Amino acid sequence: MSDEDDLFLQEMQGVERIKVPEKITIIKTTPTASTATRRAAATSETDVKDGNHLRSTEVPRVGPHDVIGFKRPGIQDGVFRKLRLGKYATEARLDLHRRTIEDARREVYRFVNDCLTADIRSVLILPGKGDRNIGDPAVLKSYLVFWLEELDDVQAFHTAQPHHGGSGAVYVLLRKSDKKKQEAREKFSKGRL
Numbered sequence: 001m002s003d004e005d006d007l008f009l010q011e012m013q014g015v016e017r018i019k020v021p022e023k024i025t026i027i028k029t030t031p032t033a034s035t036a037t038r039r040a041a042a043t044s045e046t047d048v049k050d051g052n053h054l055r056s057t058e059v060p061r062v063g064p065h066d067v068i069g070f071k072r073p074g075i076q077d078g079v080f081r082k083l084r085l086g087k088y089a090t091e092a093r094l095d096l097h098r099r100t101i102e103d104a105r106r107e108v109y110r111f112v113n114d115c116l117t118a119d120i121r122s123v124l125i126l127p128g129k130g131d132r133n134i135g136d137p138a139v140l141k142s143y144l145v146f147w148l149e150e151l152d153d154v155q156a157f158h159t160a161q162p163h164h165g166g167s168g169a170v171y172v173l174l175r176k177s178d179k180k181k182q183e184a185r186e187k188f189s190k191g192r193l
Helices: 003-012 033-047 077-084 101-117 139-150 178-189
Strands: 069-071 092-095 122-126 154-159 170-174
Touching (some): 069 139, 077 154, 077 170, 101 122, 101 139, 101 170, 139 154, 139 170
Parallel strands (some): 092 122
Antiparallel strands (some): 069 154, 122 170, 154 170
């Protein structure tokens, strides 16, 4: 044996093994009503599909001060120009400041569906610039751009004018309802036969 082994054995003299009981008794209790309710709610939440297809995985990034714009085929240049210049009255607004990606994903999906139900066409969404987050700027803005392109009911969007929030806000033009299409036909076809 080496000197280290001798030293170790000298230090360990008088040390006794810890006594561990051979059997541990587990007392099972019946779950209370609140525990059962919480378990049921947790399992049902995971089973229910909300129909929200917007993804929360990594998306292509945009910069905090980037000007963004998108229009679907068929949208007239004049309509897109009017949107870009902020000429449409804002009928609804959604502020996403200080939201998590998952909260924002749910809110954007719900907001667009609520606006369509209420026959609202021109909205303003404020994700913020995200320029204060030095390590990962414009996260929410990047996700919003991706989500808006994924939503078929979004016809066009563009960075807002400075007086409406500039690069921290987005004008969004939603699909026109059948009712509004009919009203437009009647309005613009008067006098024509």
